[in-house]
Amino acid sequence: MSIADNIARIEERIQKACDVSGRKRSEITLMGVSKFEPVNKAEEAFRSGIRCFGESRVKEAVTKFENFRDEYPAALHLIGSLQRNKAKQAALFFDCVQSVDRLELIHELVKHSAGRETPLEILLELHTGEESKSGFSDFDGLFKAAQSVLESGNLKPLGLMTMAPFTADKDIIRSSFRRLVKAQGELEKRFPSCKMNGSWVCLSMGMSNDFETAVEEGSTMLRIGSLIFKE
């Protein structure tokens, strides 16, 4: 199976999940998670229609994507946890950091994105399942983070990200995604979306093993690695 074939199969499954839940395919971005993959595979995915890539490590992403975007206009998102000493490089290199999970990191990103031409886009990561460790652990922490992002001026919030527990139990996965949707609703109440300063509309949830459930629960961005890049 080629990458093009893999993507075609995934597209069919996304369309089915959209049909089941009365959603439009156009509301959803399919990200290619290219971590650990060589750059030629990302190029192949681009040629099959992928316009957004996710990487989990700053150094690896910089090495791989340094020249990529000159030829292949795609967005590049950081999806792995970000250490403070890499915040500067990340703030200058990525289009979006999805793994914003603590106030200290927001302050670092604000400081280092001052030199950018366009605001750094961010998602706030919420911890919604037992197995993953990253993300704000409660709504209160999330609200404080949202406030801090909105006051910063340099960062543009797009929405929320989460990782469901790795399990075959659909109910556990579903409740994890529902918690993210609930958080989005609360954020909208407290900090209504405004185009100029960003919004909370992006829900980055769903990976290779749970993306159909994520579509059914309202995901607007699927982060898929193995199903695209592995045989």
Ligand SMILES: *Cc1c(COP(=O)(O)O)cnc(C)c1O
């Ligand atoms: C690796 C990774 C993915 C992709 O996982 P697959 O199961 O390979 O699709 C998505 N999101 C995050 C945060 C990841 O680290």
